[in-house]
Amino acid sequence: MKKILVIGSGGRVGSALVSKLAESDYTVLAGSRHENNSSPSENISFIAFDLLWDVDRMVEAMTGNIDAVYFVAGSKGKNLLQIDLHGAVKTMQAAEKAGVNRFVLLSSVFALEPIHWNESFLKDITDYNIAKHYADLYLTSQTNLNYTILQPGALKEESGTGKISVDVKEPLSNSIANVVDTLVAILQDDSTIGKVITMHDGETLIKEALKQVK
């Protein structure tokens, strides 16, 4: 049974992702800097993981043959340089040092394409786009990790449809449930390795959509 570390497990995406992975029979390490008093379920254990730590301290937290790391943390604009950018990069460096090969990064639509940053809601989050840009760029160009980067548009607290569009042309909205289901499906589809996947809610079943990614 694969062991998966989720960084940012206290967030909206992270908490749903932890539950979904556990339901799918993964062993989940839920990493967060916040104390967590939830009773661990059979497949979930909570571990301390602070994005302000240095890389070596992160490596210590990645013991025990972890198969994959999800980075789904975010500072909500409060500490973009130290959390969303450098925290993400240190997590990548730690994963490499700890011998974890698979890395799934939750990013933001068009984070690697500044030409789109004046479109729609993106024009109001330039600092966020920049932080995500350089984290994504580091993962794609400076590591040897088997990465996948998922780039949804705006996240909505809506029920999931199980259907999405990929390689999208516009920044549109995404139910958190669809994003979480896509993150899980990415882990189960090695054709997504080495890809940067833009998405929004759509009309194609998630597993099918992932097969279509260019």
Place this chain on the structure above:
Amino acid sequence: MKKILVIGSGGRVGSALVSKLAESDYTVLAGSRHENNSSPSENISFIAFDLLWDVDRMVEAMTGNIDAVYFVAGSKGKNLLQIDLHGAVKTMQAAEKAGVNRFVLLSSVFALEPIHWNESFLKDITDYNIAKHYADLYLTSQTNLNYTILQPGALKEESGTGKISVDVKEPLSNSIANVVDTLVAILQDDSTIGKVITMHDGETLIKEALKQVK
């Protein structure tokens, strides 16, 4: 006579650098987003250059066979993501597009070595270190520019001694005059191309010190 563009020419380092370059018989384009009412001297002309511009707008400002670009701008912590990081990177991208091959970036001591970021005054400027880190990393790994990165420690409004140390072990202080003289000397010494040079005030004549850089 070589034509040199200085980005951030209104700053403490930039204004001194513009004067020094003009004295050294370079033709200087002093780029700044601020209106400048100084009377241009024989070798200096002022041009508009805003680090919030997109890359193509920056390229337009780099017309006229510029031989080298200095990036010495900074937001003083007010807009690290958009100015110190992404503004610097866009300037690099514009220089490449405009066919300017030589690029000299003023950075900060140990910006590429996070292991030092808890030392001395560096521990109080983590956000700044991160912004400079990813700008430096982009220049060294993502461009084909003939770059030199100068990384002094704290800048002081003191008179210059003309003597520095390079490849330093500690973050110590630097007179702005020494930093400016070193920036000019870098342009005149092609052995500095492809190098990241840490410095502080020291005991070696600047030109000699640059020859010693590893």
